[in-house]
Amino acid sequence: MSANLNRVHATFEGEAIEAETGASVAAALISSDRVAWRTTRDGAQRGLFCGIGVCFDCLVEIDGESGQRACMIPLQEGMRVCDNGTRASRTAVDADTEEAAQ
Amino acid sequence: MTALRATGQAPMFDVAVVGAGPAGLAAAGEAAASGARVVVIDSSEQPGGQFWRHRSEAAGVVDGGELHHGWRDYLELRRAFDAGIAAGTILYLPSTSVWMAQRDTANFTLRLVPAHGGGRSDTPTVHASALVLATGGYDRQLPVPGWQLPGVMAAGGIQAFGKQNGMLPGKRFVIAGTGPFLLSVAAGIAHQGGTVAAVLESSNLMGWLPRAHRAAGVPAKALEGVEYTAAMLKHRIAYRPRTVITEILGQDRVTGVRTARVRSDGTVVAGSEREIGGIDTVGLGWGFTPQMELPVQLGAGTRQDVDGSLVAIVDEDQRSTVSGLFIAGELTGVGGAALAVLEGRVAGRAAAFEATGPGAGAAVAPRATSAESRAIARQRSFANAMHLAHPVPAGWQQLLRDDTIVCRCEEVPAGALRESRESMAGEDLRTQKGQNRAGMGWCQGRVCGFAVSCMSGGADPLSNEVETSLAQSAKRPVAQPLPLGALADLD
Numbered sequence: 001m002s003a004n005l006n007r008v009h010a011t012f013e014g015e016a017i018e019a020e021t022g023a024s025v026a027a028a029l030i031s032s033d034r035v036a037w038r039t040t041r042d043g044a045q046r047g048l049f050c051g052i053g054v055c056f057d058c059l060v061e062i063d064g065e066s067g068q069r070a071c072m073i074p075l076q077e078g079m080r081v082c083d084n085g086t087r088a089s090r091t092a093v094d095a096d097t098e099e100a101a102q
Numbered sequence: 103m104t105a106l107r108a109t110g111q112a113p114m115f116d117v118a119v120v121g122a123g124p125a126g127l128a129a130a131g132e133a134a135a136s137g138a139r140v141v142v143i144d145s146s147e148q149p150g151g152q153f154w155r156h157r158s159e160a161a162g163v164v165d166g167g168e169l170h171h172g173w174r175d176y177l178e179l180r181r182a183f184d185a186g187i188a189a190g191t192i193l194y195l196p197s198t199s200v201w202m203a204q205r206d207t208a209n210f211t212l213r214l215v216p217a218h219g220g221g222r223s224d225t226p227t228v229h230a231s232a233l234v235l236a237t238g239g240y241d242r243q244l245p246v247p248g249w250q251l252p253g254v255m256a257a258g259g260i261q262a263f264g265k266q267n268g269m270l271p272g273k274r275f276v277i278a279g280t281g282p283f284l285l286s287v288a289a290g291i292a293h294q295g296g297t298v299a300a301v302l303e304s305s306n307l308m309g310w311l312p313r314a315h316r317a318a319g320v321p322a323k324a325l326e327g328v329e330y331t332a333a334m335l336k337h338r339i340a341y342r343p344r345t346v347i348t349e350i351l352g353q354d355r356v357t358g359v360r361t362a363r364v365r366s367d368g369t370v371v372a373g374s375e376r377e378i379g380g381i382d383t384v385g386l387g388w389g390f391t392p393q394m395e396l397p398v399q400l401g402a403g404t405r406q407d408v409d410g411s412l413v414a415i416v417d418e419d420q421r422s423t424v425s426g427l428f429i430a431g432e433l434t435g436v437g438g439a440a441l442a443v444l445e446g447r448v449a450g451r452a453a454a455f456e457a458t459g460p461g462a463g464a465a466v467a468p469r470a471t472s473a474e475s476r477a478i479a480r481q482r483s484f485a486n487a488m489h490l491a492h493p494v495p496a497g498w499q500q501l502l503r504d505d506t507i508v509c510r511c512e513e514v515p516a517g518a519l520r521e522s523r524e525s526m527a528g529e530d531l532r533t534q535k536g537q538n539r540a541g542m543g544w545c546q547g548r549v550c551g552f553a554v555s556c557m558s559g560g561a562d563p564l565s566n567e568v569e570t571s572l573a574q575s576a577k578r579p580v581a582q583p584l585p586l587g588a589l590a591d592l593d
Contacts, residue, residue, distance in 0.1 A: 006161070020268065022158020027267040035355045035382075036252035042513045045354060047252040048271060049510070049549075051259025052152055053145060053217070054240045054393075056544035056583070057510060065220045067544075067583070071263070073218050074147065074158060 010079035012037065012060075019075045026051075026058055026070040029081075037070070038084050059084040111227070115141045115193070116457035117450070118212055118230035120200055120396060123151015124172075124179075124439040125236035125431030128446030129453070131182035133234070134191040136454035136468070141193045141228050142183075143200055145217040149183060150176065151238055152258065153439045155265045169265050169290050171326060172439055179443070198223055199582040203233070203396050205424060210400075215584045231457035232426045234449045235396050235414075236442070239432035241387040242411070243549050244279075244498050245516065247506045248350030249386065257287045257387035270296045272383030276359050278302035278347045279387040280492040282327060285341075287385055289333035299378050300340040302361055304388075304498075307343050309491030316487040319480040322440060347384070348375070348501055356384055368497015388494050391552060392432045394576035400424050404573060407435045409489035410552070410563035412572040418470050420449035428453045437485035444478050494563050499556070508557065509550040511543020519557050531571035534558050541575060544583060551575035 006021040012029060019028035026048050029037055036045035038059055049057040051071050058070040061082040070081075117133040119126050122144035130142045144151075148159050154176045157163035167173030186192030195214065202213040210233040214223040241256035248254070255263075255271065257279060263271045274297045277284050281303075288298045310317075317324045334341055344363050348370065351358040358381050363374035389409050398404065403415040403423035413436075414429040416422055422429045428449040431442035448470040455468050470478070502508070504517030518538040522528030526537055531547065531554050534540045540554045541547030547554065552563075555575060559567030 020161070020163070022161030022163050023267040023269070024263075026271075027263070027269060030271050031269070040513060044250060044513070045252050046250070046510075048255055048259060048263070050240060050256045051262045051271075052155075052240055052256075054545060055256075055510065055549050059544070062219070067220075068218055071259070072146075074160070 121236035125446035129450030132450030138454035253356030313487035
């Protein structure tokens with residue numbers, strides 16, 4: 001790859017991260033020597049697993065929107081990326097949870 | 103777009119195609135060429151699917167296809183796809199997920215949300231006379247002690263990361279599981295400058311011997327195999343058959359693996375244990391799981407394929423058991439990109455005819471040509487040989503400790519699943535879910551569904567109990583996690 005490709009700059013938890021234009025948020029996190037960026041309910045660290053948007057392990061908060069998959073989203077200039085948090089602040093409908101509650 | 107005709111607010115198409123990988127691109131191009139107005143919905147930013155995932159076009163990065171197989175086929179499919187978009191016969195909705203598919207008497211209705219970022223889709227609903235589902239698959243996983251550690255990835259995830267970002271997610275890798283795909287992953291890592299300490303193949307490879315002639319029927323596959331072997335030799339990558347990871351080591355992240363040779367019943371050969379240290383990334387994969395929620399939502403008939411996966415039943419023209427619904431690619435049985443393209447073409451043509459009827463295109467229903475049928479049969483025969491030679495290893499459950507995480511989302515350990523099965527009759531996935539939340543998290547059992555089905559239904563992955571559990575696992579009333587606003591938009 002040529003060295004003069006445009007790079008985009010963003011932050012993770014306030015610290016600078018960057019990647020080649022078009023690379024994913026996960027690529028930027030891994031480039032900054034992070035291997036994990038989410039904490040599970042049991043306190044375990046998680047990062048990339050499936051890499052293709054299936055497993056939801058790599059969730060981050062992006063510009064205030066939680067539950068975003070770092071593997072799927074290209075890093076954009078000025079993005080504010082944060083730890084998705086231990087609280088499952090889930091905007092998703094968990095249909096099975098409702099089903100089980102009945 | 104002038105080609106649309108409105109039904110209320112939602113646009114109406116002749117053919118909707120879900121997925122823009124090998125099967126979806128082929129289906130869309132063929133349907134458009136047959137005179138249909140087509141909408142293509144895909145969750146990625148750009149076409150190609152997982153197999154042809156590539157560098158960012160939006161960022162102007164040109165992908166020369168060095169990491170790809172069949173890249174010329176992709177470019178050809180892509181030309182037809184782009185021509186359809188330019189001509190207004192194909193509407194392409196990238197970065198969009200289908201969260202619900204319904205069929206009423208005349209049409210299919212697809213409910214859409216943006217794949218990322220929350221909010222609403224500009225086109226929250228589309229209608230279509232015929233539907234082609236080409237949603238592909240993802241790596242099939244079995245739990246391994248320590249697989250929840252950061253640095254452990256799906257083998258296909260490593261490859262996708264490399265193809266998309268032009269960099270690797272680590273430096274020194276061990277790749278383990280079963281199937282020739284592991285070789286493709288290892289070769290790609292080496293090509294991108296990473297080190298592969300070993301590829302561990304659980305099968306003894308003897309399964310290929312009685313079926314070698316099936317590879318001869320698909321010369322491209324044999325050639326691909328030769329390329330991988332050459333790459334393994336060139337980069338001095340150790341390839342160890344009959345070998346599994348017994349434990350992934352590390353505190354906060356992967357640092358190494360313990361391995362062992364296994365007999366055909368899965369028991370460890372005494373004295374064969376080894377440790378590989380200095381590892382930062384482990385890639386795991388035991389074949390692939392087709393993404394079945396949309397076919398299941400629509401009530402399409404399913405069967406269990408020779409690899410144990412739940413797949414859709416289709417006829418020679420890729421017609422499912424639901425009228426107007428055509429299914430192509432991995433959803434009809436995991437078989438790779440070349441087979442997916444062949445099936446996609448047939449499905450696209452048949453769907454266009456279904457939607458537009460005689461007059462617009464052909465006068466009689468177009469069937470798969472005999473050349474297509476023969477090519478599909480050869481590819482399917484190869485795929486079946488591959489599945490039989492690379493089965494899920496017997497006895498994998500014996501390697502799980504009670505504290506080994508099985509459901510990654512809800513962090514449910516093997517002990518809880520065993521307990522549910524033994525003392526609470528948790529003999530299928532649905533019961534397990536109610537008792538210990540396995541399969542209930544964000545991924546909705548996509549990752550652990552196969553393992554939980556096997557662990558609750560019995561050791562034989564081809565048993566009726568496991569098939570029942572797999573069908574339960576694929577039954578997801580909401581196909582993707584979605585913002586509540588999407589529900590508010592329903593009429």
